[in-house]
Amino acid sequence: MSASDYPRFITGPSQPLRPRSLILMPNWIGDLLTALAVVEDKSAQTDEQIELLVPEGMTDLVRLLSPLPVISYRRRSRVAMRATLAEVRARAFDRIYLLPFSFSSGWFAFKSRIPTRRGICREGRWLLLTERLPRTTRDLGVHITQEYASVLNIPPRNPETLRGQRIAVNRVHAGTIVFCPGAVYGPAKRWLGFAELATTLSAERIVVLGSEAETDASVSIARAAPSRVTDLAGKTSLIEAARIVAGARLVVSNDSGLMHLAAYLGVPTVAIFGSTSPVWTRPIGDRAKVVQSDVECSPCFDRTCRYGHYRCLREISVHRVTEACRVMLDARVEGQNQNEELTHGGEKR
Known part of the structure; x- marks a missing residue:
């Protein structure tokens, strides 16, 4: 061979x-x-x-x-x-x-x-x-x-x-406003106006998310608007919470993990900052509005207020947060209208 x-x-x-x-x-x-x-x-x-x-x-x-x-x-x-x-x-x-x-x-x-x-x-x-x-x-x-x-x-x-992935949403709670009143880090990150905010957003269905540690806050929110609030604090897994957040019209949150989850999913977010800095840890993406005070001692990054007054949170009024919510909701509606025009009246189909 x-x-x-x-x-x-x-x-x-x-x-x-x-x-x-x-x-x-x-x-x-x-x-x-x-x-x-x-x-x-x-x-x-x-x-x-x-x-x-x-x-x-x-x-x-x-x-x-x-x-x-x-x-x-x-x-x-x-x-x-x-x-x-x-x-x-x-x-x-x-x-x-x-x-x-x-x-x-x-x-x-x-x-x-x-x-x-x-x-x-x-x-x-x-x-x-x-x-x-x-x-x-x-x-x-x-x-x-x-x-x-x-x-x-x-x-x-x-x-x-930057933005993350889209995921399947929870259809039962789709279209709600999600409140996230907790922050594991400490009370210097927890704004206390959520119950009053629920009364000012009088036409909205609201879902409260968080851990069992937030049940006191969630109960007060539910009492403020019992016919419109679904209290799920301490009652969901992280996966279930993610699917609820993914379907929300708006998320209102302290600087917490759920705030960052909403941002990762591209959900419109009102982010409330107390002792921490939005310069350093503001939500990613372009669909978040930060609300913070301008007190001279913030940001201190402390878990509790060293002076005991928590002015960085107390000076954030419910009116300011409500206005931020209106801005984000209006922007969402405007974006939806633009998408509808492109779908039905423009070149894109």
């Missing part, structure tokens, strides 16, 4: 393997959702195979909101932490991006044996990182999405241009 009788295999140039990257997501739901929008932006512009390491209580929500693969960050016990480490090691990632800046996140990355570990050099973890960003990467004078973009090694975008 001559050489010409052997089968010939035609091969092209070998394709380089795409780098495998793990992103450790923030622990707070609001930070996580804001970060998720930046991660989606990175995913659209990189050849890296990205997976997310998400706190175990939020994995179902992230799987609903993002197509990226998710690993549950289990760490309630040493056994759970070892199981998470084993899963991460088995996936042979090339690099890990650390969006939290805690020492524990750096230690986890080090123990995971991932060769490239990129994050902000804080909390004494510089020895645990291989790509160290300066402490000044965290700058409360710019939007937090810039910090996340720096860690993820992509150019920052205007946060107003």
Whole structure:
């Protein structure tokens, strides 16, 4: 048999393997959702195979909101932490991006044996990182999405241009106004005018969302307008709350995780800020209106008011929030009318 009788295999140039990257997501739901929008932006512009390491209580929500693969960050016990480490090691990632800046996140990355570990050099973890960003990467004078973009090694975008995914809505509560009167962080983020606001929005159906910790506030709101308010505080899962928020006409919220969920879903939002700063953590997208006071001691970022007066919240009147709601509702109606004109009277069909 001559050489010409052997089968010939035609091969092209070998394709380089795409780098495998793990992103450790923030622990707070609001930070996580804001970060998720930046991660989606990175995913659209990189050849890296990205997976997310998400706190175990939020994995179902992230799987609903993002197509990226998710690993549950289990760490309630040493056994759970070892199981998470084993899963991460088995996936042979090339690099890990650390969006939290805690020492524990750096230690986890080090123990995971991932060769490239990129994050902000804080909390004494510089020895645990291989790509160290300066402490000044965290700058409360710019939007937090810039910090996340720096860690993820992509150019920052205007946060107003960021938005997440659309999801199926809860049809039962579609078209309502959703009130989110809570904020896990502390009372310096909780505006107390929601019950009165419910009476001023006299023609609207209202749904109250939150955890069991917000039941006192939700009960007072329901009492203010019993025929129009559905109190679901402490009665929904995160997934159920997300579907209700997705179908809302408007969300009125303190600076909380639900506020950021509404922004991620592109739902019109009135965001009330007390001790925190909208410069740093305002909702992403272009469908939010921020209401805040101009007292000299705000933002202080404290959980409770060091002076005991909570003026940053008390000086936000119900009238101001009502006007903000009217502006956002009118803008939504105007946008719907424009869409109808394009659909029925214009060129787009």
